[in-house]
Amino acid sequence: MMLLTSLDNPPLRRSQAKHRPAGAGRHAMRAATLLLLAGALATPPALAPFAFAPLAGAQESGRRNPTVIRDAEIENLLRDYMRPIWKAAGLTQQNLRVVIISDPSFNAFVMDGKRIFVNTGALASSETPNEIIGVLAHETGHIAGGHLARMRQEMENAQTMAIIGTLLAAGGVAAGAAGGANMGGAAAALAGPQEIARRSVLSYARAQEQAADRSAISYLAATKQSPVGMLKTFERMQNDQIFISQRVDPYVLSHPMARERVAALEDLVAKSPYRDIKDSPELQARHEMMRAKLVGFSMPxxxxxxxxxxxxxxxxxxxxxxxxxxxxxxxxxxxxQIDALIAVQPNNPYFHELKGQALLEAGRPREAIAPLRRAEQLSGGAPLIRTLLGQALVAANDKSSVDDAVRELTFGVQREPESAAAWRFLAQAYGQKGDLPNADLASAQSALLSGDVQLARELAARARQTFAYGSPGWLKADDIVNVKPPKKKPGRPTP
Incomplete structure (x- = not known):
């Protein structure tokens, strides 16, 4: 089952300070304030998450609401790819997961210590498992190295340096203004500390990118995998940069130029005892099926x-x-066509899942139940497949199967508690069963995850009235009732 959902990034907070200088330095301090605000608002995208692509920022086209793809087959494959890498990096206890972003560009990035984001473009264009494993191993290096936390600290240090430098420059501008100095030169003096701080942070980011490259090579060696796929990826990037490298200042990038990374990697690859190791035929076959699935779902x-x-x-x-x-x-x-695929591989759970999804979306939910049950059995109870089965049982609107629907969807929300759709289907199942308190509670969960806090609180308040005081249902409803709506996003500051 391939699902699309939206991932909201938390808003960036910007502190604002009011300055009320007096005397001869009033205009100079106002100029300093303007520059500081401009610097805060014009932070380049490259300073945000650690992205794999050297010239593409992290999801420039969908930075605020990137579309996330959920698919049991692809997620299972990526877990199999990364399990040895995460073990080598000492991260098996951190419950890492790979999140798939619907974006045709070749990129992967991290924004926290729990998730690695990878574009469908990277998955679909990688010809071998080894190529994408190298990309994700690089991102793992960022997490294992604590680069996100260190980058935040570096940015705070750079901001402090910039403020101090700007204030010192402002003092000189004030003196110059009193003596009739040229204001164009004064503005340049004020801008200098901002540029120095920015380049300092970018230099630090480039060093961490190189560290992540070295970590990735070490993880591949520890798992006896070839680094050739990773090198091939950088060579592709180098070819893409040939026509623009003459126009790019390498000191204003958050990543080293691809030609530098290729040169550094070539020596490491030559020394690797595993450089000639190929992906297993079974893994390569699964990789090709993933690429085909992405093409089938994403292209006309x-x-x-x-x-x-x-x-x-x-x-x-x-x-x-x-x-x-x-x-x-x-x-x-x-x-x-799907039945012909099943005839070739009768124990492939994802062929049965596809058949069930096609029938369900065609308005034939009763027919979808049997292939989805088979998919559930063959997949070992994959949560996404069980949720889809629960959805089909709800859509069939058969009172004899409503308990099955509640059971499947309850399992789904326990394993995927952030799925608003699963909670919504569970609410429908409870409604069909006549269990209105639990229906309201599940609807409240769905509304909360969808961002409608007011509706969630109203539904939870109604549910709370019908649950016994202190019961699990009452406590969950009470928690939602007491959720505070998110604060209104601050507007753009006006100097």
Missing amino acids: PDAVARRYPPSNTSLPARYARAISAYRYGAVPDAIR
Whole structure:
């Protein structure tokens, strides 16, 4: 099941200070304040998360609300890729996960110590598992090295240095203003500390990128994997930079130029005893199925046909065409193609899942239940598949299966508590069962996760009235009732 959802980034906080200087330095201090505010508002995107791509900021087109893809098959594959790497990095106890972002560009980045974000473009364009493993190993290096926390501290230090430097410069400007000095030179003097601080932070970021590269190589060596895929990725970036490298100042980038990274990696790769190790055929086959799935879900039929023409009878090609057929309304033809896939691999849970999803979205939920039950069995109870099964049971609106729906969806929200859709389906299941207090409580959870705090509190208050005082349901409802709405985002400061 491939789902799209939105991931909201928390708003950036900007402190504002009011200055009321008097006397001859009034205009100079106002100029200093203007520059400080401009510096705070013009922080380059590269200073935010650690991104793998050297010239692309982290999700420039979707920075505020990036679209997240949830898919049991792809997530399971990425966990298998990263489990050895995370063990080598000593991070097995941190419950790391890879989050998939719907974006065609080749990029991966980290924004906290729990999640690695990777674009669908990176997954779809990587030709081997080794290539994407190298990318994610690099991001793991950032987490293991504590680079995010250290970068925040470095930025705070740089901001302090800039403020001190600006204030010192402002004193000189004030004296110059009293004596009729040129204000253009004064502005340049005030801007200097900001630029020095910015370059200091960028230099620090480049050093951490190089450290993450070295860490990635060490993780690959510890897991007896080749670093060639990682090198190949940087070589691709180097080729992309050929036409722009002459116009880029390397000292204003948060990442080293690709040519520098390639040169550093070539020596390490040559020394690796595992450089000639290839990915296993089984892992390569799963990788090709992932790429086909992404193409089938993300591209229009004509693009899918060009990528996987009918003459291509490989399993990935057939997978992509079956997905495309179901997405664009040819459900009978899609079911025929999916059944042919199942005939080849009857124990592949994701083929059964795809059939169930196609039938459910075609308005045939009763028919979707059997393949989804089979997918659940074959996947060992994957939470996303169990949630989809619960959704089909709710849509079937059969009183004899409502308890099954509640059970499947309860499991789903226990494993995926941040899924607003799963809570919504659970509320429907409770409604069909006639359990209105739990229906209200589940609806409140869904509303809260969707950002509608007022509605969540109203639903929780109604649920709280019907639960016994102090019971688990009452406590959960009371927690939601007492949630404080988020503060209104501050507007752009006006000097």
